[in-house]
Amino acid sequence: xxxxxxxxxxxxxxxxxxxxxxxxxxxxxxxxxxxxxxxxxxxxxxxxxxxxxxxxxxxxxxxxxxxxxxxxxxxxxxxxxxxxxxxxxxxxxxxxxxxxxxxxxxxxxxxxxxxxxxxxxxxxxxxxxxxxxxxxxxxxxxxxxxxxxxxxxxxxxxxxxxxxxxxxxxxxxxxxxxxxxxxxxxxxxxxxxxxxxxxxxxxxxxxxxxxxxxxxxxxxx
Amino acid sequence: xxxxxxxxxxxxxxxxxxxxxxxxxxxxxxxxxxxxxxxxxxxxxxxxxxxxxxxxxxxxxxxxxxxxxxxxxxxxxxxxxxxxxxxxxxxxxxxxxxxxxxxxxxxxxxxxxxxxxxxxxxxxxxxxxxxxxxxxxxxxxxxxxxxxxxxxxxxxxxxxxxxxxxxxxxxxxxxxxxxxxxxxxxxxxxxxxxxxxxxxxxxxxxxxxxxxxxxxxxxxx
Numbered sequence: 555x556x557x558x559x560x561x562x563x564x565x566x567x568x569x570x571x572x573x574x575x576x577x578x579x580x581x582x583x584x585x586x587x588x589x590x591x592x593x594x595x596x597x598x599x600x601x602x603x604x605x606x607x608x609x610x611x612x613x614x615x616x617x618x619x620x621x622x623x624x625x626x627x628x629x630x631x632x633x634x635x636x637x638x639x640x641x642x643x644x645x646x647x648x649x650x651x652x653x654x655x656x657x658x659x660x661x662x663x664x665x666x667x668x669x670x671x672x673x674x675x676x677x678x679x680x681x682x683x684x685x686x687x688x689x690x691x692x693x694x695x696x697x698x699x700x701x702x703x704x705x706x707x708x709x710x711x712x713x714x715x716x717x718x719x720x721x722x723x724x725x726x727x728x729x730x731x732x733x734x735x736x737x738x739x740x741x742x743x744x745x746x747x748x749x750x751x752x753x754x755x756x757x758x759x760x761x762x763x764x765x766x767x768x769x770x771x772x773x774x775x
Numbered sequence: 776x777x778x779x780x781x782x783x784x785x786x787x788x789x790x791x792x793x794x795x796x797x798x799x800x801x802x803x804x805x806x807x808x809x810x811x812x813x814x815x816x817x818x819x820x821x822x823x824x825x826x827x828x829x830x831x832x833x834x835x836x837x838x839x840x841x842x843x844x845x846x847x848x849x850x851x852x853x854x855x856x857x858x859x860x861x862x863x864x865x866x867x868x869x870x871x872x873x874x875x876x877x878x879x880x881x882x883x884x885x886x887x888x889x890x891x892x893x894x895x896x897x898x899x900x901x902x903x904x905x906x907x908x909x910x911x912x913x914x915x916x917x918x919x920x921x922x923x924x925x926x927x928x929x930x931x932x933x934x935x936x937x938x939x940x941x942x943x944x945x946x947x948x949x950x951x952x953x954x955x956x957x958x959x960x961x962x963x964x965x966x967x968x969x970x971x972x973x974x975x976x977x978x979x980x981x982x983x984x985x986x987x988x989x990x991x992x993x994x995x996x
Contacts, residue, residue: 591812592896592925593917620897622923643927645866645897673925674897675813676841676866695916695942696814702843704813704894706864721916724945 567681570649574656574684581661582774584767585669587683589707590691591700592673595717597625598750599691599759600668604632607760611665611767616655618647618672625670635659646678647671665767675704686770687712690736694718694727701735708736713744715759720749788902791870795877795905802882803995805988806890808904810928811912812921813894816938818846819971820912820980821889825853828981832886832988837876839868839893846891856880867899868892886988896925907991908933911957915939915948922956929957934965936980941970 578585588596597617604613614635617626626638637655639647652669659667669685671678679688690711692700695718701708708714714736716729729747736743744762748755799806809817818838825834835856838847847859858876860868873890880888890906892899900909911932913921916939922929929935935957937950950968957964965983969976 591814591894591917592921593812593914619924621926622920624920624924643897645895672897673812674866674895676864676893676895677898693814693916695914695939696812699843699845700813703840703845705842718916721942721945724942 564680567649570653571682571684574649574653577661578667578684578686579774581664582771583661583664583667584763584770585667585683585685587669587671587678587685587688588691589671589675589678589688589711590673591675591693591696594673594691594693594696595715595750596670596673596691597628599715599717599748600629600670601632602750602753602756603668603760603763604629604634606756607763608633610764612663613666613668614659614664616647616652616659616667616669618651618670620644620672635664641672645672645674645676646681647683648681649683652683665771666763675700675707679706679710686766689713689715691715691717692732694721694729694732695725698728698732699735701732701739705739708743709739711740711743713746713759713762716745716747717750719747719754720751785901788870791874792903792905795870795874798882799888799905799907800995802885803992804882804885804888805984805991806888806904806906808890808892808899808906808909809912810892810896810899810909810932811894812896812914812917815894815912815914815917816936816971817891817894817912818849820936820938820969821850821891822853823971823974823977824889824981824984825850825855827977828984829854831985833884834887834889835880835885837868837873837880837888837890839872839891841865841893850891856885862893866893866895866897867902868904869902870904873904886992887984896921896928900927900931907987910934910936912936912938913953915942915950915953916946919949919953920956922953922960926960929964930960932961932964934967934980934983937966937968938971940968940975941972
């Protein structure tokens, strides 16, 4: 009974997402949709990235949260442009919310647009935002079984940031099990093992970002 | 456009939940709906509780997951009855899924029924399962801002298990901020600070459970 309605919603979303994707392509803006559980470190990863690469690229952030503008304030403190979307209870962003947020950003002046989705490992995965790639973030405090248990995100993501590696000595988390589980779903998955607290492992993520920014610009001509 | 459909779904769910609640009341079964992000420690809290109180009460578990029966196998290893529901991508349990799972359990032989919801801090909150109480679990690795950012659960829960306190020396988590944030939404919230790894703080949770089991039995006469 619910399925046809959901399908219509997804189809409408897909149309808006395709329009956005066209616009991003024309302007050469790399767009990354960051998805994770609450508290896996999306905002911390953004803060580090914005500070460390702020001299190389022009970056902007669309923050999705049920409530509060805490995260937009955190990322704006790095000097990046930030727009907050409050979903007022909604469990994911959709392309139309992103479209509206874009009214507050100047795409001609952005190399990388990060969209930080609502903290939720399930629902955001279904909704295309016109991004180039979904980036999964998993904290080692969440357990190494999460790729098997929440497969859709790991199946669709371009890259996985395995975060909070500084906690590895204090939790039972088998990095190999988690990475094998994720690569079983997605053999081409890029994996970055990082600690946004200590900075460990971020350089590999930054190198990947640099390559992708160059590729996107080159494609836009 | 979507709202009337969602309302119908919630109304249908509410009717089923009320029927279940009546059945649980008649049988004197205490039913707790455990809700958290992925990896906050729902299954670990259950494993400890089932082992430590297995001699006192007859306990059963309904496990909700998108995929796998990992969690049902983990809790069944304690000797408790366990039924796995796979939502196949669905982001929350609903009353009808619980109703169907109950076909595999004997309510006459159960004092406490735990329902472990899909790991998701948002969607499960909307769906009444006929439970006595929702129990929120938050891991200190997730950040002390989560009650403000995901208010619905903390507003509606009867109790909050603040878990993984063994990690407090290794993360930036202000227990007072988290608890204040949660109590601002819900002044009567019971809070248990626990480590399911070391066992710290579990006795207070067990005492609360003992009181609630007695009260439920007494009300059933």
